Amino acid sequence: MTSLKKEGEGMTSKADILRQLRNEILTLELKPGSILSETALSERFEISRTPLRDVLKQLAHEGYIDVYPKRGNLVSYIDLESVEQIIYLRSTLEKDMIKNLASHASPLPLRGVLELKEILERQEETIEQEQEHAREAFLRLDDAFHKALFTLAGRVFLWDLIQQSNAHYARYRRLHLLKKEKLKEILAEHRLILDSVIGRNGEKIDEIVQHHLHEDINAAYLSENFAEYLNLPSFDSSEPADRT
Amino acid sequence: MTSLKKEGEGMTSKADILRQLRNEILTLELKPGSILSETALSERFEISRTPLRDVLKQLAHEGYIDVYPKRGNLVSYIDLESVEQIIYLRSTLEKDMIKNLASHASPLPLRGVLELKEILERQEETIEQEQEHAREAFLRLDDAFHKALFTLAGRVFLWDLIQQSNAHYARYRRLHLLKKEKLKEILAEHRLILDSVIGRNGEKIDEIVQHHLHEDINAAYLSENFAEYLNLPSFDSSEPADRT
DNA sequence: ATAGCTATTCTTGTATACAAGACTTGTCAA
DNA sequence: TTGACAAGTCTTGTATACAAGAATAGCTAT
Numbered sequence: 255m256t257s258l259k260k261e262g263e264g265m266t267s268k269a270d271i272l273r274q275l276r277n278e279i280l281t282l283e284l285k286p287g288s289i290l291s292e293t294a295l296s297e298r299f300e301i302s303r304t305p306l307r308d309v310l311k312q313l314a315h316e317g318y319i320d321v322y323p324k325r326g327n328l329v330s331y332i333d334l335e336s337v338e339q340i341i342y343l344r345s346t347l348e349k350d351m352i353k354n355l356a357s358h359a360s361p362l363p364l365r366g367v368l369e370l371k372e373i374l375e376r377q378e379e380t381i382e383q384e385q386e387h388a389r390e391a392f393l394r395l396d397d398a399f400h401k402a403l404f405t406l407a408g409r410v411f412l413w414d415l416i417q418q419s420n421a422h423y424a425r426y427r428r429l430h431l432l433k434k435e436k437l438k439e440i441l442a443e444h445r446l447i448l449d450s451v452i453g454r455n456g457e458k459i460d461e462i463v464q465h466h467l468h469e470d471i472n473a474a475y476l477s478e479n480f481a482e483y484l485n486l487p488s489f490d491s492s493e494p495a496d497r498t
Numbered sequence: 499m500t501s502l503k504k505e506g507e508g509m510t511s512k513a514d515i516l517r518q519l520r521n522e523i524l525t526l527e528l529k530p531g532s533i534l535s536e537t538a539l540s541e542r543f544e545i546s547r548t549p550l551r552d553v554l555k556q557l558a559h560e561g562y563i564d565v566y567p568k569r570g571n572l573v574s575y576i577d578l579e580s581v582e583q584i585i586y587l588r589s590t591l592e593k594d595m596i597k598n599l600a601s602h603a604s605p606l607p608l609r610g611v612l613e614l615k616e617i618l619e620r621q622e623e624t625i626e627q628e629q630e631h632a633r634e635a636f637l638r639l640d641d642a643f644h645k646a647l648f649t650l651a652g653r654v655f656l657w658d659l660i661q662q663s664n665a666h667y668a669r670y671r672r673l674h675l676l677k678k679e680k681l682k683e684i685l686a687e688h689r690l691i692l693d694s695v696i697g698r699n700g701e702k703i704d705e706i707v708q709h710h711l712h713e714d715i716n717a718a719y720l721s722e723n724f725a726e727y728l729n730l731p732s733f734d735s736s737e738p739a740d741r742t
Numbered sequence: 743a744t745a746g747c748t749a750t751t752c753t754t755g756t757a758t759a760c761a762a763g764a765c766t767t768g769t770c771a772a
Numbered sequence: 773t774t775g776a777c778a779a780g781t782c783t784t785g786t787a788t789a790c791a792a793g794a795a796t797a798g799c800t801a802t
Binding site: 535536537547551565566567568569570571 | 754
Binding site: 304308311315335336339342343346347350409411412415418419 | 548552555559579580583586587590591594653655656659662663
């Protein structure tokens with residue numbers, strides 16, 4: 255409902271193009287393996303190849319596409335190894351951050367806490383909705399919640415750093431069909447986390463965050479159902495170029 | 499002693515140019531505030547502006563330069579906020595990783611342990627040397643040690659991720675004059691860490707790593723002695739452009 | 743002397759022509 | 773049929789001309 259102007263893509267800046275392409279890849283509208291040709295895209299967005307290459311460079315840097323020199327740019331296949339690394343990174347960081355927020359003496363900014371509460375309220379609203387975009391909204395609010403946590407801990411810098419390598423994890427999450435029960439569980443865990451922070455109680459944070467983020471990577475399940483999206487060893491296709 | 503071919507920079511690839519510029523900024527040979535003009539650099543490296551802009555884009559992404567649209571590219575001032583964030587990130591991660599290595603049951607690959615030992619031996623050699631480049635060698639070996647730890651823990655992915663935002667921390671370290679005593683202390687801590695890993699004893703890791711990485715940011719000292727290198731609030735100079 | 747305007751000269755941003763590698767296709771020969 | 777080779781056609785990589793914003797210098801008018 256936001257910006258589906260395929261026809262007559264008028265007056266789009268580089269930042270807009272980047273956002274749009276990133277979003278199309280993220281939501282799997284552009285499937286892994288799709289070709290992103292510079293000339294094709296430059297015609298679609300009515301812009302020359304030079305600025306468009308900047309956008310593709312950025313996408314490559316974030317891991318959304320792989321560049322094969324003189325051959326083409328492909329939407330990258332989801333790499334479960336990257337996913338696992340990001341989960342470990344976030345899990346370790348967020349455990350520590352939340353425990354600090356919970357146990358530490360520093361006063362919590364009221365505004366930050368209110369923002370977290372509001373996000374959870376909005377997230378609850380999306381659960382009952384059955385539409386397709388409601389699930390997407392839920393995931394966006396999930397990101398918003400965690401980003402707000404980083405902000406509250408004074409670590410939004412690290413959130414942004416992680417986002418730079420989020421291409422695989424973000425798509426990985428969207429591979430799971432999130433049933434209503436699962437959504438409720440996620441929301442409940444968010445509430446537990448928030449309560450820990452507010453109530454100054456970091457007791458069970460380790461287990462909560464571990465379970466909340468881990469969502470154990472079920473490689474077997476994913477391989478069976480989404481093999482064409484994944485970067486599996488079998489698919490060897492001559493490694494992409496180094497990001498110089 | 500490696501590549502000081504200012505004259506007749508023959509046959510340099512993009513990757514070489516990137517490495518060279520990054521290195522010159524890293525070692526403070528190019529001081530914060532220095533102008534990196536596209537045309538000047540393209541003449542110096544005998545290459546056109548197009549590939550050179552790619553290199554500058556990369557440097558900007560890593561935080562080495564700030565791009566002011568239509569005005570110019572400046573070597574960034576060292577940002578102590580970024581430094582603190584990276585220290586927190588590394589400290590939290592490395593504590594967890596080392597404790598896992600120490601306490602966990604997974605067998606240690608012999609090759610990795612030997613590599614760590616060899617690095618420490620080479621690091622000890624550099625301590626006694628008084629030359630300027632010996633200090634630089636010590637720092638490179640410091641990086642090598644920590645990278646090897648990440649590798650041993652199966653987390654080299656995260657090491658590489660952190661390196662992408664290392665421009666400020668890397669220069670920050672080089673602001674401190676490392677006296678022989680300090681170097682010995684660092685080496686001793688490395689030995690403690692390695693012993694913990696080998697001896698399966700994660701007892702005091704938290705304090706060791708905390709102290710090892712923290713090297714408390716002495717803002718007052720830095721401001722007094724290196725004000726012209728730092729990104730201080732006073733210097734307001736209209737924010738650089740967003741990395742689109 | 744100084745405020746304000748204008749032309750100039752920097753800078754980076756964009757468009758486009760051309761270079762060069764990689765792959766495909768088709769022809770021809772064995 | 774199958775192989776090799778070559779022409780052609782994709783792709784991205786590079787060079788360069790031009791556009792346009794930003795800063796500066798210098799002029800003019802008050």
